[in-house]
Amino acid sequence: MHEPVLLKEVLENLLTSKSGIYLDATVGTGGHAQAIVSQLEPGGKLICMDRDESLLEIAKKRLKKYRDRVEFAHLRFSQMKDLVSGLKVKKISGFLFDLGVCSLHFCGE
Secondary structure (H helix, E strand, C coil), X not given: CCCCCCHHHHHHHHCCCCCCEEEECCCCCCHHHHHHHHHCCCCXXXXXXXXXXXXXXXXXXXXXXXXXXXXXXXXXXXXXXXXXXXXXXXXXXXXXXXXXXCCHHHHCC
């Protein structure tokens, strides 16, 4: 399984409120997402989106034990505003954009 980069730094700098709402705009296989949602209190929420539906399915399986705190969406960045509005979210506590390249796109793992 792919190991997320700068995980410690992401957690230290992103999680400003353990009951906040966060958006992982490039969830991929869910490495960062799993670490983030595991730190959230029951009132916290993580919205996970990705353009690649096959990676989103991997993330859904990886995060299934947190399903009460996670929402998933197969969308492009340009659709983010509609997603947040549709979920009736008034404030996002933090966004994560991991804009690197997914190794699975190259090696087919």
